[in-house]
Amino acid sequence: MKTVAIINLKGGVAKTTTAVSLAELLAEGDKRRKRPGSRVLLFDNDKQGNASRIFGTYEREQEAGACRIIKTGRIAGNIRDTEVENMDIVTCNYFMELAELEIKADTVNTQHGRYKSALGEIDGKYDFCIIDNPPDLGMNVINAMVAADEIIIPVCLDAYSLDGLEELVEQINQIRALNPKTRLAGVLITDYEKSDTSEAAESWIRAKSGCPVFSQKIRHSKKAKDATFYRLTPLHYSIRSGAAQDYKAFAAEYVQKFGGPAAGERS
Template sequence: MKTFSFINKKGGVGKTTITVNMAYAIAESCDLRVLVIDNDDQGNDSQFFDADPEKSLADILLGKAEIQDVIQPTRYSNIDIVASGAALLDANVAVIKDEEIVQQTILKESLEKVAANYDVCLIDNPPTINASVINALVASDEVIIVTTPDIYGIRGVAQMADYIEAIKEYNPALRFRGCLLNKFSSTPHGFRCIELLGSQFPLFRTRIRYTKDKLEASAEEKKSIFEYSPNCGFARDLVQFFKELLAGE
């Protein structure tokens, strides 16, 4: 199982939209088994997949349940999810306070128990740094910083790149795969952002266009963009991105 984390300290960059639609694309197009980890107490991934937040990542972090008992099926046969909700807030505090456990490796050790059941694991992380995010990065093979073509998104990249390096103390094999530019438009400003990011950090060749109306409508109907509007710019770009990602270049 290959585990990917999507992250940025800035909110609103589209991590959840990327995660849920990537899960669908990989599962349906490649016929691969995908596990989604909702690592955000807002639980947006969980809501999209109609998962029960009462059985969640918080239970794994607190040692109240084994991951096999927390994983839930979704309406898509090749996609399962570990849900999250408000309980993750308290779980993060409790994990940090508990000095008798090895805090950083809880999720990694849990995922090892189910690794044979999946081909790909996608972790959607919140715009913050806490115990569950540390666990996600320690459990990941590769991390992708999702950003937008604006100064605040780019500042978030610099902060996260430094943090990823620090996490390598606990996960030396962690690879910062690159920055994914989301909500991109072919404007002089957009291309300046590409130049600025590319001069400092690894950058995916694929840029994701923002098809706002179709993305909002598909989310309201709890459909992937590939079910709702498979030929829109976002859908076509995301296909190119997941091919680039899985190629391992």
């Protein structure tokens, strides 16, 4: 099973949209490219629970799966079905705040390797685990990075996002001390609108940031914004929208570059 963490320290850069779109597209496969659907676990690691809400699995009154996993390091009983074929989900909610306080107070057991241990229990059951993360570096995000094989960083082409990119890359390099196999799969440019400024920013990030950057960009799309209101992915809200088509192309680029079941990597 390949674990992919979607991370950025800045909010509003389409982390959740990227995570749910990639998970959904991997699960559905691509008939045109003769890529079969993969077995996917979407892991909601954000206390806001937006990924959980999209798939109708958000739990308000009781502790969600991710909260129990980070406390116990066990995944059994914490996976739920979704209506998407081949895709299951680990949910998250605001109980994550209490869970993080609890594990920070635990000075006996390892704090940073709990997701890695839990996901090890289901290695072979899924082809991919896609982890959606909040815009911070809490213990749950550190756990996600330690568990990840690959990290994808969605960025908007503004100064705040680009400033935070350098700090996040430094954190990824530090995480390699705990997880030497993790790598930065690439930066994904999101909410793209063509202008002189955005073109200059894109040139800088591709040539001078020192980070790999996906060729595919995700265009700004009002349909993608509207989809969040209706708790849908861009593909389910408007398959013909620019963002939906861009995410399809991005998923294809990701699989082409990093492999998957069609490339013989099924667990």
